[in-house]
Amino acid sequence: MTTEIKLGLCHPPSPIYLYVKNGELSGESYLWYHYDVDKDKTIPVLERGLTGYISELRLTTKEFKGKDNIKLDIVVRADEIYIVRTGIETNFAKSFLLAASQIPDFDKPLIISVAAGEENVVFCRLYDAVTRVRIRREWDKDADWATIIHDIQFRLNGTSSTPKLSVVPQAVHTQDLRVKQIRTLLDYPLDLVREWLEFQNVSNPSQLDTSKIDELIKTMCLAWASDKCEHPNQAESSYQKEVINAVANGADELCAISAWMQQVQAVKTGAV
Numbered sequence: 118m119t120t121e122i123k124l125g126l127c128h129p130p131s132p133i134y135l136y137v138k139n140g141e142l143s144g145e146s147y148l149w150y151h152y153d154v155d156k157d158k159t160i161p162v163l164e165r166g167l168t169g170y171i172s173e174l175r176l177t178t179k180e181f182k183g184k185d186n187i188k189l190d191i192v193v194r195a196d197e198i199y200i201v202r203t204g205i206e207t208n209f210a211k212s213f214l215l216a217a218s219q220i221p222d223f224d225k226p227l228i229i230s231v232a233a234g235e236e237n238v239v240f241c242r243l244y245d246a247v248t249r250v251r252i253r254r255e256w257d258k259d260a261d262w263a264t265i266i267h268d269i270q271f272r273l274n275g276t277s278s279t280p281k282l283s284v285v286p287q288a289v290h291t292q293d294l295r296v297k298q299i300r301t302l303l304d305y306p307l308d309l310v311r312e313w314l315e316f317q318n319v320s321n322p323s324q325l326d327t328s329k330i331d332e333l334i335k336t337m338c339l340a341w342a343s344d345k346c347e348h349p350n351q352a353e354s355s356y357q358k359e360v361i362n363a364v365a366n367g368a369d370e371l372c373a374i375s376a377w378m379q380q381v382q383a384v385k386t387g388a389v
Contacts, residue, residue, distance in 0.1 A: 132198040137209045139237040148231035148239050166230040168246050169195030171223050174269050176371055178298045209241045215254040216243035218265045223273055263372030290323035292330055298371055305337045345381050
């Protein structure tokens with residue numbers, strides 16, 4: 118994608134965030150919006166589609182009302198850099214992931230669009246921007262989301278014809294962020310993490326060896342599964358297989374834990 122560079126004064130190239138929501142403002146209905154931080158103002162986006170090159174897919178932890186929430190960020194290069202941000206468990210995220218899983222590579226422009234469902238639900242529709250044909254995959258609420266995300270990220274990393282957006286450096290140490298994201302996913306009490314760290318004579322996970330952080334994460338995961346498995350060794354065995362082995366084979370740790378949690382829940386409810 119070739120872009121003519123205009124020399125001279127300009128606005129800094131900050132990404133434009135699009136947030137997915139079925140809402141109404143001043144009598145105008147909308148399905149996504151962007152937010153003016155300076156004016157503390159929600160600005161509805163009336164266009165239902167965004168055309169561009171998907172360059173990155175990442176998971177981000179954001180605080181909302183005192184709690185951490187995991188978001189799916191879809192980075193799109195167009196006339197500007199856009200980041201479509203939505204909750205990882207939303208129908209929009211899942212319908213996007215299902216459709217994107219059908220794309221063999223991401224070297225062609227796509228149209229990401231929003232579509233209203235029942236009540237306040239918003240779905241994603243994905244189209245080939247050249248042929249304008251919709252990319253479809255049958256809805257599957259029990260899909261292996263961790264594997265889908267990993268596969269899409271792998272294909273994006275292999276796309277050479279579209280420029281990549283560099284990841285913004287995190288102010289938080291990567292190991293601290295790792296523990297924070299997993300703790301949020303598990304809804305594990307922060308006080309228990311602090312207590313565990315005190316026993317190690319540290320205040321932050323990043324002060325520990327990686328093996329110790331692995332131990333902390335395993336402790337949190339097995340605590341979450343303690344009332345969902347009949348035997349403790351069952352939880353530990355499935356954790357070894359679905360998380361540790363998956364990560365060793367290149368899977369994203371957060372995605373692998375999320376998939377493991379879904380599997381444990383499914384076994385508990387007799388769905389598998």
